[in-house]
Amino acid sequence: MQGGSSGVGYGLKYQARCISDVKADTDHTSFLTGTLSLKEENEVHLLRLSSGGTELICEGLFSHPNEIWDLSSCPFDQRIFSTVFSTGESYGAAVWQIPELYGQLNSPHLEKIASLDAHSRKISCVLWWPSGRHDKLISIDEENIFLWNLDCSKKSARVHSQESAGMLHYLSGGAWDPHDVNTVAATCESSIQFWDLRTMQKANSLESVHARDLDYDTQRRHLLVTSEDESGLRVWDLRMPKAPIQELPGHTHWTWAVRCNPEYEGLILSAGTDSAVNLWWSSAASSDELISERLIDSPTRKLDPLLHSYNDYEDSVYDLAWSSREPWIFASVSYDGRVVVESVKPYLSRK
Numbered sequence: 001m002q003g004g005s006s007g008v009g010y011g012l013k014y015q016a017r018c019i020s021d022v023k024a025d026t027d028h029t030s031f032l033t034g035t036l037s038l039k040e041e042n043e044v045h046l047l048r049l050s051s052g053g054t055e056l057i058c059e060g061l062f063s064h065p066n067e068i069w070d071l072s073s074c075p076f077d078q079r080i081f082s083t084v085f086s087t088g089e090s091y092g093a094a095v096w097q098i099p100e101l102y103g104q105l106n107s108p109h110l111e112k113i114a115s116l117d118a119h120s121r122k123i124s125c126v127l128w129w130p131s132g133r134h135d136k137l138i139s140i141d142e143e144n145i146f147l148w149n150l151d152c153s154k155k156s157a158r159v160h161s162q163e164s165a166g167m168l169h170y171l172s173g174g175a176w177d178p179h180d181v182n183t184v185a186a187t188c189e190s191s192i193q194f195w196d197l198r199t200m201q202k203a204n205s206l207e208s209v210h211a212r213d214l215d216y217d218t219q220r221r222h223l224l225v226t227s228e229d230e231s232g233l234r235v236w237d238l239r240m241p242k243a244p245i246q247e248l249p250g251h252t253h254w255t256w257a258v259r260c261n262p263e264y265e266g267l268i269l270s271a272g273t274d275s276a277v278n279l280w281w282s283s284a285a286s287s288d289e290l291i292s293e294r295l296i297d298s299p300t301r302k303l304d305p306l307l308h309s310y311n312d313y314e315d316s317v318y319d320l321a322w323s324s325r326e327p328w329i330f331a332s333v334s335y336d337g338r339v340v341v342e343s344v345k346p347y348l349s350r351k
Contacts, residue, residue, distance in 0.1 A: 034071045185214055206236065215259050227257060279309075308344075
């Protein structure tokens with residue numbers, strides 16, 4: 001089903017390519033996003049959806065010194081988040097804290113809790129412990145995986161362990177397994193590598209997988225979804241790693257990001273450089289029957305896995321985030337700095 005956006009929009013001043021759900025904010029549906037300007041002072045925006053769901057309100061605007069390439073909110077403290085940034089010559093990563101009095105200040109500066117400064121290669125992402133309060137962080141660069149101990153009270157981070165994937169491997173991202181916190185999946189040029197954090201050794205891999213992004217299914221153990229240029233989306237059962245259990249078409253151009261819904265089985269979002277966000281239902285990733293609105297009058301018709309395509313964007317969409325507080329809501333950001341929040345309620349199960 002094709003369609004424009006009926007969502008709530010917000011415009012950033014500069015280009016952007018990352019957005020994160022503020023999981024620790026249990027009172028509001030809120031998101032953090034950061035800009036990507038080479039010449040201007042970059043910004044982090046704290047956005048909250050109004051109680052009626054009709055407006056995105058900027059609750060905080062903070063200066064950030066460099067281009068933001070990755071941003072992730074802390075799962076246990078709504079004022080803490082991480083960024084990966086570029087100075088134009090090199091990449092860095094840091095953990096930041098929003099100042100307590102930000103509501104009374106015009107443009108407060110973020111407080112740096114710690115620099116993740118052990119990297120010498122281009123950093124791709126920072127991963128927080130999947131849920132709950134914990135002092136462990138992961139950062140991934142082109143060749144290495146670092147496991148950190150973070151002490152927010154002492155404003156410090158130290159390397160707990162580190163391992164190199166080797167010069168023949170080019171790491172470009174990763175995801176922390178929510179069902180097994182000792183496992184991290186890392187995207188490589190032509191494979192997915194699974195690392196055991198207890199030994200910092202590669203434990204397994206999926207071969208011939210050219211993934212730009214990946215996400216674990218939080219509801220069903222062993223399920224992983226990858227976004228791939230030539231194959232669209234693939235759903236994998238890691239107990240049967242030789243072939244995917246389902247393939248979805250993806251996008252008309254590069255499929256850049258993929259996110260599994262935190263509560264509803266089989267519900268998947270993807271974003272692409274075709275200026276679209278697609279909502280999918282994967283029968284392979286669901287143990288329940290999902291019925292979309294358009295099938296109510298035709299119960300015998302085979303369900304199209306593409307539930308809806310949101311194509312009211314003018315530029316590539318590089319990042320997505322489901323709301324953990326209201327899991328029928330998601331936010332996306334396109335490269336031109338447009339943030340859109342949508343509801344997928346029309347496509348949820350009707351029991």
